[in-house]
Amino acid sequence: MTGRLAWRTARLVEAREETPTARTLVLDVSGWPGHLPGQHVDVRLTAEDGYSTQRSYSIASAAQGDRIELTVQRVPAGEVSPYLVEGLSPGYPVELRGPVGGWFVWRTTDTAPVLLVAGGSGIVPLMAMVRARRAAGSRVPFRLIYSARTKNDVFYAEELRKRVRDDAGLDVAYVFTREEHGRRINVNDISTAGWPADFQPDCFVCGPTGFVETVADILVALGNEPRRVKTERFGPTGA
Numbered sequence: 001m002t003g004r005l006a007w008r009t010a011r012l013v014e015a016r017e018e019t020p021t022a023r024t025l026v027l028d029v030s031g032w033p034g035h036l037p038g039q040h041v042d043v044r045l046t047a048e049d050g051y052s053t054q055r056s057y058s059i060a061s062a063a064q065g066d067r068i069e070l071t072v073q074r075v076p077a078g079e080v081s082p083y084l085v086e087g088l089s090p091g092y093p094v095e096l097r098g099p100v101g102g103w104f105v106w107r108t109t110d111t112a113p114v115l116l117v118a119g120g121s122g123i124v125p126l127m128a129m130v131r132a133r134r135a136a137g138s139r140v141p142f143r144l145i146y147s148a149r150t151k152n153d154v155f156y157a158e159e160l161r162k163r164v165r166d167d168a169g170l171d172v173a174y175v176f177t178r179e180e181h182g183r184r185i186n187v188n189d190i191s192t193a194g195w196p197a198d199f200q201p202d203c204f205v206c207g208p209t210g211f212v213e214t215v216a217d218i219l220v221a222l223g224n225e226p227r228r229v230k231t232e233r234f235g236p237t238g239a
């Protein structure tokens with residue numbers, strides 16, 4: 001089989017710690033066809049006895065030749081994520097296929113203002129959009145609302161600080177659920193740090209299922225057209 005549905009062997013070239021429980025994997029994928037920000041890959045692990053299992057992971061990087069980056073959050077007692085976060089060493093092979101998904105994508109030719117709303121590791125495909133915007137020199141106004149447990153759970157913290165400083169038209173607001181006075185994201189966060197619905201923003205919401213549903217309901221209640229509210233749920237993906 002050829003094309004995006006073919007399994008390819010990627011190689012880990014570098015791993016970066018994002019938080020004590022999450023790692024970015026930089027992979028070399030020979031013949032990678034390119035991707036749009038928002039798309040994901042399927043990763044397959046096969047044990048020596050032939051048992052194999054696969055999970056989906058969003059692509060964190062903007063398109064850059066044969067290199068892609070994934071950021072994986074370790075799920076306690078998970079089958080796949082602990083190995084990707086702790087077990088895989090540079091030089092090791094990883095089987096993957098993709099890119100997958102055509103709806104939850106932002107194109108650098110799109111012109112509407114963009115609202116990104118991330119819950120936890122849901123930041124990953126949204127970061128690909130922030131990076132692609134920068135790589136294309138786009139001036140489309142972007143606002144990101146990022147909900148994480150604590151400051152120490154923020155992925156790409158340093159890069160986000162730099163992007164806000166250097167990328168005109170990008171704003172980032174944080175909501176912490178487990179800091180002192182922590183709370184869950186609410187309608188005030190979205191109306192204060194988002195766009196008025198009259199601006200007809202393209203909204204991308206990604207994270208755990210409950211988070212995504214809450215935010216999507218708020219966005220629609222605030223007057224956003226449902227077709228402009230695109231969602232990606234990071235629920236369990238095991239076969």
Ligand SMILES: Cc1cc2nc3c(=O)[nH]c(=O)nc-3n(C[C@H](O)[C@H](O)[C@H](O)COP(=O)(O)OP(=O)(O)OC[C@H]3O[C@@H](n4cnc5c(N)ncnc54)[C@H](O)[C@@H]3O)c2cc1C
Pocket residue numbers: 040055056057058059071072073074075076077078079080081082121124125208232233234235236237238
């Ligand atoms: C389109 C898509 C893109 C995704 N992108 C990313 C990504 O960029 N980074 C990333 O870290 N993950 C991402 N995920 C989640 C990922 O696919 C796996 O579900 C996750 O890594 C857990 O796999 P596991 O084998 O370690 O756990 P499993 O062995 O599948 O599950 C172990 C236990 O944890 C629970 N569980 C499974 N997944 C989750 C979860 N996401 N949150 C909380 N509990 C869970 C299960 O119900 C089970 O009880 C994505 C999911 C989808 C559908």
